[in-house]
Amino acid sequence: VLVLVRSPLPRLRALFQRYWGWLEHGLWPGVFGGQSPPWGPTLAVQGPDLVPQGINDAGESSAEAPNLLESVVWMAAPKHRRTIEVNRCRRRHPSKLIEIKRNIDVCPECGNLKQKHVLCGYCYAKVKEETRQIRMEIYKKEGGPFNAPTVETVVLYEGEKPTEKDEGKRIIERARKRPSWFVQN
Amino acid sequence: SGAAWARGLLSWARPERCLASGSLFPLSCIHTSTSLQKIGKWEKKNRIVYPPQLPGEPRRPAEIYHCRRDIKYSKDKMWYLAKLIKGMSIDQALAQLEFSDKKGAKVIKEVLLEAQEMAVRKHNVEFKSNLHIAESQTGRGRYVKRLRCHGKGMFGMMKISRCHYFVKLVEGPPPPPEPPRTGFDQAKEYVQQLRNRTLVHTL
Numbered sequence: 347v348l349v350l351v352r353s354p355l356p357r358l359r360a361l362f363q364r365y366w367g368w369l370e371h372g373l374w375p376g377v378f379g380g381q382s383p384p385w386g387p388t389l390a391v392q393g394p395d396l397v398p399q400g401i402n403d404a405g406e407s408s409a410e411a412p413n414l415l416e417s418v419v420w421m422a423a424p425k426h427r428r429t430i431e432v433n434r435c436r437r438r439h440p441s442k443l444i445e446i447k448r449n450i451d452v453c454p455e456c457g458n459l460k461q462k463h464v465l466c467g468y469c470y471a472k473v474k475e476e477t478r479q480i481r482m483e484i485y486k487k488e489g490g491p492f493n494a495p496t497v498e499t500v501v502l503y504e505g506e507k508p509t510e511k512d513e514g515k516r517i518i519e520r521a522r523k524r525p526s527w528f529v530q531n
Numbered sequence: 532s533g534a535a536w537a538r539g540l541l542s543w544a545r546p547e548r549c550l551a552s553g554s555l556f557p558l559s560c561i562h563t564s565t566s567l568q569k570i571g572k573w574e575k576k577n578r579i580v581y582p583p584q585l586p587g588e589p590r591r592p593a594e595i596y597h598c599r600r601d602i603k604y605s606k607d608k609m610w611y612l613a614k615l616i617k618g619m620s621i622d623q624a625l626a627q628l629e630f631s632d633k634k635g636a637k638v639i640k641e642v643l644l645e646a647q648e649m650a651v652r653k654h655n656v657e658f659k660s661n662l663h664i665a666e667s668q669t670g671r672g673r674y675v676k677r678l679r680c681h682g683k684g685m686f687g688m689m690k691i692s693r694c695h696y697f698v699k700l701v702e703g704p705p706p707p708p709e710p711p712r713t714g715f716d717q718a719k720e721y722v723q724q725l726r727n728r729t730l731v732h733t734l
Contacts, residue, residue: 437607438614442611443611443614443615444611444612444614444615444631444633446615446627447626447627447630450626450627450629450630459626459629459630461630
């Protein structure tokens with residue numbers, strides 16, 4: 347069992363040294379795992395089996411020691427090194443391998459790959475770029491923030507005239523041919 | 532002589548190729564890379580030249596070896612991607628890598644596209660889709676140790692890991708996957724082992 351000491355702060359270091367001293371002197375009850383008889387004053391016997399003199403002190407100090415020792419947190423630690431065979435079994439288990447995706451299709455518009463539930467990345471980028479250009483034209487026309495008009499906007503490409511439906515709308519001109527995917531009303 | 536020197540610098544020095552083709556430009560036999568840059572074993576595999584095949588022999592499929600060195604990624608994480616595309620056709624592999632969220636997927640995709648282009652240009656492969664991935668491996672690159680600062684003035688040493696990625700493309704459709712070993716196969720093998728037993732040290 348490992349006693350975890352986090353950092354060598356002076357207070358913890360002193361505490362640790364005290365516990366280590368107790369351990370070395372055999373005064374730590376926790377070492378035997380509760381199998382030894384409990385400490386305490388016993389019958390004094392004359393002869394070579396005399397218990398050492400320090401038992402009374404040990405008895406007094408052991409009364410405090412368990413309270414302090416029980417507050418120390420015993421952390422779990424690995425006992426043996428995991429072999430590479432065991433590690434490989436865990437790392438290469440089928441649940442950890444990457445699954446092959448079966449939801450990849452071909453986009454009918456551009457022919458790039460796309461996921462079934464997601465928009466085609468190429469077509470989206472294409473539309474995004476055109477939108478950015480339109481927004482730049484709008485910015486040029488408005489000339490600054492908070493100048494958006496209260497009417498609708500219509501985007502016209504080269505060679506297009508506004509129809510009677512686009513009567514009261516703001517017209518944004520784009521200097522290119524109308525893209526095939528941007529259908530005119 | 533300046534033009535000849537430039538030609539020598541541009542054309543790769545491959546002594547066996549020069550001698551085989553009966554080249555008239557001996558200057559192209561000088562090597563252009565310095566001896567300090569070690570050419571890896573995988574790169575050298577592209578240089579082997581087989582003797583011409585006899586008329587009756589089946590056509591030897593083209594093999595293309597390509598690799599990328601010192602990719603800033605972990606070799607263990609890269610291994611999962613290498614394992615994914617092992618044995619797939621190149622189109623399927625590119626599709627899987629395109630929609631993978633891992634950082635190494637982008638790198639491997641670039642490597643595969645480079646290898647595909649190399650195959651078509653230099654290795655006499657007719658159809659760029661007719662390739663499959665025979666081998667795909669990762670290797671440990673050069674690690675660098677750096678200090679990582681924690682709180683309270685503590686520090687740890689971290690290692691910045693790099694990896695290499697190796698791929699071998701072979702012409703032809705991908706081989707069919709092995710059928711998984713069933714209990715019946717294992718039982719058959721066991722019975723066969725029992726039947727193979729003989730009596731030793733007897734008449």
